[in-house]
Structures are given as C-alpha cells and as structure tokens.
Amino acid sequence: MKNFLLTMIFVMGCAMGVYAQELPHMQQSKAGKTQLIVDGKPFIALAGELHNSTTGSVENMRGLWKRMADKNLNTVVAPISWELLEPEEGKFDYTLLDAMITGAREQNLKLVVLWFGSWKNGTSTYAPLWVKTNPKRFPLVKNAKGDDTNTLSTLGAETLKGDANAFAHMMKRIKEVDKDHTVIMIQVENEIGTLDMAASYMGGANTMRRDYNQLAEKAYKGQVPETLTAYLKQHQKELHPAILNAWNANGNKMKGTWEEVFGKSQEDKNGGMESYSYLTEEIFMAWNYASFVGQVASAGKSELALPMYVNAWMKQPKQTEPGFYPSGGPLAHLIDIWRAGVPSIDFIAPDIYATEIFDWICEGYTRSGNPLFIPETRVDAGGAARTFYAIGKYGALCYSPFGIDGGGLTLSADPNEKLIDQVYGTLDMLMPYLQEHIGTDKMAGFFLEGDKKTDTVEMGAYKVSLGKFNTSASMAMFGVATDDAAVTELPTGALVIQTASDEFIVAGGIGSMSLSISKGDGSKAKHVAYAQVDEIRRDADGKIYTHRLNGDETAFGGATVQQGQCKAFRIKMYEY
Numbered sequence: 001m002k003n004f005l006l007t008m009i010f011v012m013g014c015a016m017g018v019y020a021q022e023l024p025h026m027q028q029s030k031a032g033k034t035q036l037i038v039d040g041k042p043f044i045a046l047a048g049e050l051h052n053s054t055t056g057s058v059e060n061m062r063g064l065w066k067r068m069a070d071k072n073l074n075t076v077v078a079p080i081s082w083e084l085l086e087p088e089e090g091k092f093d094y095t096l097l098d099a100m101i102t103g104a105r106e107q108n109l110k111l112v113v114l115w116f117g118s119w120k121n122g123t124s125t126y127a128p129l130w131v132k133t134n135p136k137r138f139p140l141v142k143n144a145k146g147d148d149t150n151t152l153s154t155l156g157a158e159t160l161k162g163d164a165n166a167f168a169h170m171m172k173r174i175k176e177v178d179k180d181h182t183v184i185m186i187q188v189e190n191e192i193g194t195l196d197m198a199a200s201y202m203g204g205a206n207t208m209r210r211d212y213n214q215l216a217e218k219a220y221k222g223q224v225p226e227t228l229t230a231y232l233k234q235h236q237k238e239l240h241p242a243i244l245n246a247w248n249a250n251g252n253k254m255k256g257t258w259e260e261v262f263g264k265s266q267e268d269k270n271g272g273m274e275s276y277s278y279l280t281e282e283i284f285m286a287w288n289y290a291s292f293v294g295q296v297a298s299a300g301k302s303e304l305a306l307p308m309y310v311n312a313w314m315k316q317p318k319q320t321e322p323g324f325y326p327s328g329g330p331l332a333h334l335i336d337i338w339r340a341g342v343p344s345i346d347f348i349a350p351d352i353y354a355t356e357i358f359d360w361i362c363e364g365y366t367r368s369g370n371p372l373f374i375p376e377t378r379v380d381a382g383g384a385a386r387t388f389y390a391i392g393k394y395g396a397l398c399y400s401p402f403g404i405d406g407g408g409l410t411l412s413a414d415p416n417e418k419l420i421d422q423v424y425g426t427l428d429m430l431m432p433y434l435q436e437h438i439g440t441d442k443m444a445g446f447f448l449e450g451d452k453k454t455d456t457v458e459m460g461a462y463k464v465s466l467g468k469f470n471t472s473a474s475m476a477m478f479g480v481a482t483d484d485a486a487v488t489e490l491p492t493g494a495l496v497i498q499t500a501s502d503e504f505i506v507a508g509g510i511g512s513m514s515l516s517i518s519k520g521d522g523s524k525a526k527h528v529a530y531a532q533v534d535e536i537r538r539d540a541d542g543k544i545y546t547h548r549l550n551g552d553e554t555a556f557g558g559a560t561v562q563q564g565q566c567k568a569f570r571i572k573m574y575e576y
Contacts, residue, residue: 024184026307026346026371033439034347034371036307036397038110038184042435044397045184046387046424047112048404049077049376051412052120056084058099064405069107072424075184076104077375077400079114081126086166089130094173101174105182112375112398114187115170117163117296122195122313122326124152131162138162139215141194143207151194154288155215163292164299171303186306187375188297191313191351192289193326206323209265210281211288220284224261228287229254231340238368242276242333243283258284267321273360276333277321283337285328290341297344310338311349311375314361332364349398351376353411358386362394371395371439376402379411382449384419385493385510387427392445392495395438419510422566426507429536429544429568433497433505442498448511449491459498461523462573466494469512469560490563502531502573506559509566514557517573525575533558536568546570 024038035042048068055061055078068076078100086092097113104111116126124132131138131152138159141151152159167188174183196208210216232239232247233254239247246262247253253261258280265280276282297308312332315325322328330338330348338348350365352358352374366372372394377383379401390396401420403412413420427434437443446455446466456465468489494508494515506515519528533554534546549569553560559569 023304024181024306029439031440033395034369034397035439036184036371038181042438043110043184044391044427044431044434044438045075045110045112045373045400046073046427047075047077047375047398047400048073048379048413048420049114049400049402050079050405051403051408052079052116054405055079055096055100056081058095061099061103065103065107065109067405069109071404071421072428073109073404074424074428075110075112075398075400076404077112077114077187079116079190080170081116081120082118082131082163082166083126083128085170086128089128089162092166092169092173094177097170097173098177101178101182105178105180109182111183112185112187112400113170113174113183114190114375115167115296117167117189118152118159118292119192120190122191122193122329123150123197125150127152131159139213141208141211141216142213143196144209144212145207146212147207149208153211153213153215154285154292155211155213155219160292160295164296167296168299168303171300171306174306175304183306186300186308187349188293188300188308188310188345191311191326191329192293193313193329194285194323195313195326196323200319200324206321208323209278209321209327210285210323216288219288220258220281222257224256224258225287226254228337228340229261231336235336239336240333240367242274242279243336246276246279246283271320273315273317273320273357275320278323278327282322282327282334285322286330286334286337287328287341289328290330290338294342294344297342301344307346308344309347309349309373309375310342310345311351313351314354314357316354317357332361332367335365335368335370347371347373349373349375351402353378355382355386362390366394371397373398375400379403379413379417379420381419381510382491384423385449385491385508386447387420387423388493388495388508389445389447391427391434391438392443392493392497393447394445395440395443397438419564419566423510425538426509426566426568429538430497430505430507433499437497437499444496446494446496446508446515447491448493448513457496458520458522459496459504460501461520461525462498462502462504462528463518463520464496464504464515465518466492466508466513466515467557468492469514469556469562494559504571504573505536505568506571507566507568508559509561510564512563513559513561515559516557517571527576528573529576530554530558530571531574532570532572534570536570 268275490511492511
C-alpha cells in the first residue's frame with residue numbers, strides 16, 4: 001500500500017509538472033466549439049483593454065495591475081509597440097514588456113499582448129522612427145491621388161522582415177521570462193487596412209480603397225495567387241456569400257488577374273450593411289495584409305506557439321465603402337481570404353462599438369467555426385450589460401471594454417464607475433458553470449434596450465423570459481400603491497444556463513430585470529412553479545454561498561434585480 005501511494009504521488013507530481021508547462025492553446029470541445037485552454041481548463045477572459053499609451057512607461061504602470069484586479073478582471077489586454085521595443089535597429093529594450101508581465105503576474109492576472117507593429121488603426125504611427133524616415137527602404141501606401149501616406153505598404157519586403165524579426169524577439173523574450181504563462185494570447189497588429197482618415201472622420205472623397213503605389217499597381221494587375229483560388233475551390237460550400245457570389249459571377253476562374261477572377265471593382269448601389277462596394281480591391285488588400293501578417297505570426301510562433309488573432313475595425317452603417325473603414329482588414333465578409341492567406345492565425349476578432357449592429361457583427365464572426373472574441377467594445381452601461389448577452393448567446397471567449405483604466409481622451413471608463421466590476425464579480429462566481437456549458441445549447445443570452453421590453457427563449461420544457469422590473473406592479477398584486485421615480489432605464493443583460501432538466505443558473509443586471517421561468521410549448525406538465533430560488537453570493541472572505549429567497553423576493557419572477565445591480569441565482573422548478 002505504501003509503495004502504491006508513493007507511486008501515485010510520483011505520477012501526480014509528474015502530471016502536475018506537465019500541466020504547469022502546458023501552453024495556452026485553442027481546442028475543440030465535445031460540442032464542436034472552439035475553446036481557449038489555459039492551465040488545463042477552458043478559459044473565459046473577463047477582460048479590459050488599456051488605453052493605447054498606458055503601457056508607455058514603467059512609472060505609469062505602477063499600481064495599475066492592482067486596480068485592474070480590484071475591478072474583478074481576470075485578464076488585461078495591453079499593447080507593446082515596435083517603436084519602444086526596438087528604438088534602434090537591432091537593439092531591443094524589454095523593460096516595458098517585462099514590467100507588464102511581472103505586474104500582471106503579481107495580481108494573478110492574465111495578459112493578452114497587443115503587437116502594435118507596422119499598423120495600428122490603419123496607420124503606422126507605432127513603427128520605429130528608423131522605419132518611418134526611410135520610405136525608400138520601407139515603402140509607403142500611396143492614395144488614389146498618388147500622394148504618400150503615413151501607412152506602410154504591405155508589399156515592402158524590408159518592412160515585413162523588420163516587423164517579423166521584432167515580433168519574434170518579443171515572443172522569445174516572453175518565453176524566457178514568462179514560465180507560468182501569464183501571457184495567454186497575442187494580437188498581431190491592430191485594426192489593419194488602408195484608411196482615409198480625413199474622409200472617415202470629416203467626410204469628403206475617399207482616396208484609400210487600396211494601396212496605389214508602384215508595387216501595388218503591378219500586383220493588382222498581376223495574377224491572383226493559386227493558393228487563394230485553391231482555397232476557394234476547397235471551401236466553396238462554406239464561403240461568405242459576398243466572396244462566393246463574386247467568384248461565381250466571373251466563372252469560378254482558377255487563374256487570372258484580380259478583376260478577371262472577382263470582377264471589375266465598382267460601387268455596390270444596393271446600399272446597406274450587406275453591400276460590398278469595390279469588393280475586388282478590398283479582396284486584393286485583404287490578401288496582401290493576410291500574407292504579411294501570416295509571416296509575422298509564423299516568425300513569432302517559431303519562438304513561442306501561443307494562440308494568435310487579428311482584430312477588425314468594423315464598417316459602419318453610414319460608411320460601407322472600404323477606405324472609410326480600413327480596407328482589407330479582417331472583416332467578416334473577408335474571413336475566407338484571411339484564412340487562405342494566414343493559416344498561422346487562430347481566429348479573427350471584431351471590435352464592436354456600433355451597438356446597433358451588435359448582433360449582425362456577432363453572427364458574422366461566428367460563421368464557419370470562428371469563435372467570438374471581443375477585444376474592444378464600449379465601456380458604458382450598455383457595454384457592461386452586453387457581457388452577459390455576448391457570453392450567453394454567442395459563447396464569447398473574451399469580452400473586453402476599451403479604456404478600462406480610465407483617464408483617456410475618448411472611450412474611457414469613469415474611475416468611479418463600478419458596473420463592469422459588478423458584472424465580472426458576478427460571472428466569476430459562476431465560472432465553473434460557464435466553463436462547462438459555454439457555446440452549447442444549454443446556455444442562452446438575453447438583452448433589453450430602448451423599445452425592446454421583453455426577451456424570451458425556449459430551454460427544454462421551459463420558457464425563460466426576461467423583462468424590466470417595476471415595483472408599480474405591486475399595486476395590482478397586493479393593492480399597495482407605489483411611486484416609482486422617473487429614472488433613465490439602463491440596458492439590461494442576462495444569461496441562463498440549464499444545468500439539469502428542471503434546474504437553471506441565472507446571472508444578469510445593470511438595468512432592472514425580472515426573469516421568470518414558465519411552462520414551455522413542449523411541456524406536458526399541467527402547472528410548473530419555483531421549487532427553490534437561491535441567490536448566489538460571495539462573503540467578505542471570498543467564500544461563495546447561497547441565500548434562499550421566497551415571498552416578495554420571488555413574486556415578480558424567479559430572478560429580480562434592481563437597476564444598477566448585478567446578481568446571480570440558482571433556480572429549481574417543479575411540476576404540479
């Protein structure tokens with residue numbers, strides 16, 4: 001018996017050693033959903049992205065990581081720039097990278113590192129000065145007028161060589177100093193694409209549908225790479241309709257110039273979010289950006305094979321022409337082009353600020369197996385409430401309001417605002433349930449905003465309905481008059497997990513909510529009611545416990561939350 005115990009201890013110790021050394025990675029769950037695995041478990045990043053310049057000095061980062069931990073984040077999304085990593089060619093300074101890793105580790109936070117290399121927000125402001133001041137060696141994008149811009153061209157061989165080398169050095173350094181995997185993922189570049197900044201922000205003629213420099217003009221008139229056409233043929237049944245229609249309309253050619261294969265580049269006069277003006281030029285740019293990023297990512301993964309992704313600046317409802325948004329970026333209708341050009345990238349992620357098209361974006365980025373990962377979104381009340389919705393409905397692996405540290409010029413969190421803190425604290429209590437059920441049909445998301453007052457989902461034999469809570473309803477139920485103060489209704493989000501046929505985990509809030517569970521359309525029961533309603537809480541020492549509710553607290557629905565709060569519940573039903 002003694003030898004058996006010693007053997008088991010030895011085996012477990014070896015297993016734990018391997019376990020601790022396992023790199024964060026992507027894998028398919030039994031339900032066929034892509035998961036991020038960190039320390040051997042499915043990981044959901046309750047994250048926040050720092051302002052672009054927050055990590056620009058060690059001094060500015062002092063105290064930052066504790067503030068982020070106090071906001072209940074488990075992950076911080078933070079940038080490293082090429083200009084500060086390699087201020088002189090061939091001379092690398094890892095001070096800021098090391099400080100980020102050390103600071104996050106000390107607060108038990110994970111890091112998603114943003115590589116601001118050749119491009120950030122469609123321009124090249126984070127490239128080193130020795131790159132910016134040598135356009136002959138590092139060619140620039142020219143606009144349609146023939147003017148140089150401050151954007152590096154995708155076709156600069158020396159630019160690719162320099163970016164990939166710096167990125168590989170960064171990944172090598174992470175491997176050297178981050179033995180316990182504080183860094184779990186890397187974003188390669190940022191909001192890539194050719195952008196006419198003046199036209200995008202101030203209106204006027206768009207001069208940046210693509211790159212018009214000499215290298216780009218020659219490439220655009222050249223042959224479409226066989227790698228791309230072979231991918232289109234192999235994945236023809238799964239292609240985005242915009243790409244498939246363009247290819248079909250021109251005879252599904254396997255060879256030819258860009259306009260021979262995809263058609264003449266012209267305005268789509270249909271309008272709307274499903275219009276794709278100048279698509280051939282955008283496909284051309286997408287291929288070139290993807291090819292560049294693919295080689296950068298591969299250079300980094302040769303040093304340390306962490307998961308890597310690219311993020312996209314969305315086209316907007318009133319700016320659907322490429323150039324008003326970064327042309328060729330990894331938008332949903334270009335995912336197939338990016339996959340063909342950059343197999344070393346694990347997935348593609350949307351930055352979502354245009355909340356009126358939130359669902360349209362999420363649906364586009366969950367096509368063909370791409371997992372939803374939101375590295376940037378609004379930091380306001382609606383942004384906080386949508387956390388429940390994004391995770392519950394779309395199985396989001398990451399939700400990350402931008403400017404989480406506050407103090408920025410735009411899109412900045414109020415340092416005194418605690419809404420996202422409450423949301424993340426609530427979800428953290430439910431993490432084992434989220435890890436087990438995310439992305440399955442046992443989880444649902446709900447969202448109420450503006451004129452939408454109810455949201456209903458059938459789950460098994462039950463109907464789950466979310467509505468706004470209003471105490472004036474007590475008048476009808478108890479004959480008690482109330483005078484509800486006139487308040488601005490905040491958006492409300494919720495998620496529900498069906499853990500057994502008659503048991504549910506519920507979380508939600510920000511705006512008021514009343515979530516009820518009733519007999520579903522497929523139920524054979526005569527009546528159903530709440531057997532148990534328990535609020536899930538955390539005490540001052542961090543211990544999670546349940547508190548039984550009944551009477552007034554369950555009269556308006558099994559899970560009732562007042563405005564400005566977030567709560568979690570466990571509900572069990574019975575039939576009679």
